[in-house]
Each structure stands twice: as C-alpha cells, then as structure tokens.
Amino acid sequence: MxxxxxxxxxxxxxxxxxxxxxxxxxxxxxxxxxxxxxxxxxxxxxxxxxxxxxxxxxxxxxxxxxxxxRKSPTTVTVSYEGIEELCAQASSAEAAYTERAAMMQRLSTLPARQRAVIVLRYYEDLSDAQIAHVLGCRASTVRAYATRALATLRVDMAPRPALVAQNGGGA
CATH class of the missing domain: 1.10.8 (Helicase, Ruva Protein; domain 3)
Structure with missing residues (x-):
C-alpha cells in the first residue's frame, strides 16, 4: 500500500x-x-x-x-467571529496605510517650506511661534505658508467631477 x-x-x-x-x-x-x-x-x-x-x-x-x-500552547483558538474581526482590522489597517501613503504623496508635491510647516504643525504639534523659531521666520509667515499648503492639499483631495461632453446648441 x-x-x-x-x-x-x-x-x-x-x-x-x-x-x-x-x-x-x-x-x-x-x-x-x-x-x-x-x-x-x-x-x-x-x-x-x-x-x-x-x-x-x-x-x-x-x-x-x-x-x-509544552509550557506554552503553540495554537490559539479563534472563533469565526474573531477571525472576521481580525480581517476587518486588517482591512482598516490597509486602508489607513493607503491613506497615509496618499498623504505622503500629496505632501511631497508641496514646496519645501510649506511641507515643513504642515509637518511641524500637524505631525509634531508645534505652535506657530515654535515653527517660526525652527524655520527662522515670523509667525505670520508660518500662517501664510500653512494657508497656501492647506489650499493646495484641499485642491488635490477634492473629488474630480466627471467630464461632461458639451454639445454646442443642444440636440
């Protein structure tokens, strides 16, 4: 056999x-x-x-x-509900990773000083005065850079309307 x-x-x-x-x-x-x-x-x-x-x-x-x-078990018993929850967490982690990657791509399109202001403000949580000190400029300049950078990012993130063919004069 x-x-x-x-x-x-x-x-x-x-x-x-x-x-x-x-x-x-x-x-x-x-x-x-x-x-x-x-x-x-x-x-x-x-x-x-x-x-x-x-x-x-x-x-x-x-x-x-x-x-x-054996002192420690080599297997972990997981219910089907637990597996579904883990899958949901994995897909949300994947979505978060995708979102972060997209944001990093958008940030890379900004000019260097605007990018620095956004990173220092939103990732390092610094105040305008602290950012001005780091960059060697005035707080009003930091606010101007932030305003321009956020406007650029908003334009990049805005949904694009579908192109509609315009026929001159109607049907």
Whole structure:
C-alpha cells in the first residue's frame, strides 16, 4: 500500500480519534497533519509494520501528549467571529496605510517650506511661534505658508467631477 492510499483511507478515522483526544476540530486537524508528515517521511518503515494504522494512531497519541506537556500552547483558538474581526482590522489597517501613503504623496508635491510647516504643525504639534523659531521666520509667515499648503492639499483631495461632453446648441 502506498502512502497516498493509506492517508486517503485512514485520515477520517485519524481525525475522529484526534478530535476525541483534544475536543477541538482545528487542533485535531493540526495534530493529524503533524503526524502525517513524519509518517510520509518514514513510510517505508511504517508500511512494514503489521498494523500501520495502529502505529500512526500511537504517533498521534504521542504528539497530543507532547503538545499537552509544552509550557506554552503553540495554537490559539479563534472563533469565526474573531477571525472576521481580525480581517476587518486588517482591512482598516490597509486602508489607513493607503491613506497615509496618499498623504505622503500629496505632501511631497508641496514646496519645501510649506511641507515643513504642515509637518511641524500637524505631525509634531508645534505652535506657530515654535515653527517660526525652527524655520527662522515670523509667525505670520508660518500662517501664510500653512494657508497656501492647506489650499493646495484641499485642491488635490477634492473629488474630480466627471467630464461632461458639451454639445454646442443642444440636440
């Protein structure tokens, strides 16, 4: 008997046995997979045993007992609701990353002093007087740079209206 035939025939029974041992479907799948890998590697030797299924079941039992003896669990049980929440968090993190990347792109289009004012004001949370000190100019100049930079950023962020074909004189 080849390993593939053995695995196809015996995996359902091994999964049931693993489930009965640990009481968790996902952990039972993991345990069974963890046992089938070395079984494949040692298949020549395992296939010569009188009852390969009993041998693999003993391997499964040993894997379960070893897993139970470990100080820290290697798996974390997560409900389907937990997975959905993690996926939602990942997509919101992706959206936040995309938004930050887009803002960095917009900032890179600003002149150097305007960009410095925006960064110092909104990322470093400095006052106009502190920014003026850093840049070596007056606070009124800082406010002028900020006004121009914000206007440019607003124009860049404004939704673009769809182009409408104008026909001269109507239909």
């Amino acid at each position: 080849e390993f593939e035939e053995f695995a196809t025939a015996r995996t359902p029974a091994l999964l049931r046995y693993a489930y009965m041992l640990c009481g968790d479907r996902e952990l039972a799948r993991d345990l069974t997979q963890e046992v089938l890998i070395p079984t494949l590697v040692k298949w020549r030797r395992v296939s010569r045993v009188e009852r390969p299924d009993a041998y693999v079941r003993a391997m499964l039992t040993n894997e379960y007992l070893t897993m139970r003896r």
